[in-house]
Amino acid sequence: MAGTTLSATEAIERRLRGGVTDWRSWIVEGALLLSLLIALGVLLVLLADIAVTAAPVFGERAVDFMTSPLSARPEGAGLVQGLIGSLLITLIVAVVALPIGIGAAIYLEEYARDTALNRFIRTNIRNLAGVPAIVYGLLGLAVFVTVLGMGRILLAGGLTLAVLVLPIVVITTSEALVAVPESIREAALGVGATRWETIRSHVLPYAAPGIFTGTILSLARAFGETAPLLLVGAIAGTFSASGGPIDQVTSRYTTLPTIIFHWAGYPQDEFRALGAAAIAVLLGLILLVNGAAIFLRNRYDRKW
């Protein structure tokens, strides 16, 4: 039954098209689909290339590779300092950029009236989000390393990336706040809540999934960022960092992406393999965290 209906429809469609197959439409659709497939296929090629190059490292010394410090000898070099450095930097970014960024977004979306100052702040934040990462490195070098006299320590790197990520946190948080309908706010304001009480009890709970995803994505961005850290002193030569977290924060440091950058530049093939293995670790962490955040957002995406 269904089959005959379908063929009847097809027959009518065919007659409407004058009995010819529409090759041009096929070509256009094919070309569009092809561009989508290429864009996605590159990801597969990239992952395959990394996996193949990295396989020997994980096959021979998976644990040793994760727990060894940097070394000029490829058979002994490992990631541990980069992992610690990257995690500490991401932590600093989270502590500094998230409260400020979310606060700024709350001001702009919940408090700010349409004044010249507020419009200027809004435009300014959008522009800051478009400033190339390496320019933030220059800012960090001038302000944190030189003027504040911190030197090339981990804290300076963390603060630099916090400044870099701040506008992104503001923008994603703003989007999440705007998506909460006005009626929710009016419900709270109507029973006499103040602005802040309304925000805390009504707006933030509904905006939380969006804010959460946005902040995760921006922290992942900080985790994978390299260029500004090269300017504020992430190093890849061998160095010994020991002591508690406080000592680590105020000493020389390296990060996972910085290590990848330097290993990729060494002439030996062994370091090429180590670089691929380090990328596998970096991509694994970033894709896992981002994938989870995006999945959760789509899952809890609320249609009002």
Next chain:
Amino acid sequence: MTATDPLVPPPLAAVDLRIAPARRRREAIVRTLFLAAAALSIVISGGIILTLIGNALGFVLQVDPSALWTNGWFPRRGMYDVPTIVTGTLVISVIAMVVAAPLGIGAAIYLSEYAGSRARKALKPIIEILAAIPSVVLGFFAISFISPALVQTLFPGTPLFNLLSAGIAVGILITPLVASIAEDAMHAVPAYLREAAYGLGARRRTTSIRVVVPAAVSGIVAALILGVSRAIGETMIVAMAAGATGGSLFNLNPLDQGQTMTAAMTALAIGSDQVRGAELTFESLYFVGMLLFFFTFGLNLLSDAFVRRVRRGY
């Protein structure tokens, strides 16, 4: 504020409706804190502009003007040829856009106009994930795959480090960005325009290309401009794959090594210990940074203007 006895509400005076001083105070404090957080962005912008201009001015005043227009970019030898690094950046951006514009817009049209809603829901997050790949990873990919397997096979005799491989990798990096913004723009085109086209008997191809794309053109152009801006500011891929870390002659050939503004900056930064020896090389870092800042700033403003045209459209 609530009445204790719901049946007999006490008479209300204006005083009762006034907010308690403690709540009012907390409200004011919270508001001020949030305002301070928002105003911090102005401080950051001011900081960027001041450090860039201040240090770059120091460089421009001290450097011999003829050194800014010579035979190449060799900061250690006092040669700061601006055309060299600007053309390097342009070559990279053009290659990147040749890759990213058709792929990104094609993928966007397919996602917005052809893909079913389930396919779209599955594919959009994948594009977002693609956009999150750090640029060091693509820099590595450029020298481990794109250059040896693609560029050197097509053009034998090409050095491993060349502008073409770096440009392709930058193109791959910005494709998801272009696709995502262009898709948003096309998705925002109201359905009645499509329905009108179909009602006139237009094919899907005609509707997509003659109706939806022109209606979303401001957003698509904005996506492309933002892509160019990102390509100009992209650092790691170029620093890893374009070669010429020691300096470069003026070069327009994409199959050769070349220097961009961003790669010149990392080269200066990595050799920072030597940099401190020469007086001006350190300041030249800020000079290049300022050039980069104004290039991307201009492009971002332009893209913003196009986006605003979209919003006014419907």
